[in-house]
Amino acid sequence: MSWTDIGRGLNVFDTEPVEGRSKWLDSPxxxxxxxxxxxxxxxxxxxxxxxxxxxVAPALSLGVRGVLTLQGGVESHLGIVSREFGIPCIVGVSFTEGRETERGETVPEDGTLLRLDTxxxxxGLVQAGGTPS
Known part of the structure; x- marks a missing residue:
């Protein structure tokens, strides 16, 4: 499968690259x-x-594959908690492709196959290699 670079941010900690389908969580x-x-x-x-x-912390206890944030730094709450759970996390991601949120941000469509190079x-690098299901 070929991968396309769609975002960059700050990697919270070194892990092997992981793949998973995207899910935007905008509210409690x-x-x-x-x-x-x-x-x-x-x-x-x-x-x-x-x-x-x-x-978003309860999602980590469910065993998600990875976490991305549009804002924040490596010492932010989700960065620290994801490190404790051992879940790859890239913060402050700026996406170049995807859909526009109500606030005008760009995020991948739910279900897009993503690869997090952490x-x-x-x-940290975010790549897309699939289409929404």
Whole structure:
């Protein structure tokens, strides 16, 4: 499969690259619906607006594949918690492709196959290699 670079940010810690399907979680209600859906989330990369967005933390306990944020730094709440859970995390990601949110940000469509290259510090790379399901 070929991968296209669609975003860059700050890598929270070194891990092997991981792949998963994207899921935008924009509110506590989104997280609750995600957490109670009963679906297997082991291949999901959650995307949230900010690194201090503590309401996303329950998604980490479900065993998601990775975490991306549009804002924040490596010492932000989600960065620290993702490191504790051992879940790859890239913060402050600027996406070049995707859909526009209500606030005008660009994020991948839900279900897009993403690859998080978290093998280096300080830079993390997000690539897309699939289409929404």
């Amino acid at each position: 209600q989104d997280v609750l619906a995600f957490a109670t859906s009963g679906e297997d989330v082991s291949d999901v990369v959650v995307i949230a607006r900010g690194g201090t967005t503590t309401f 093998s280096g510090v300080p830079d």
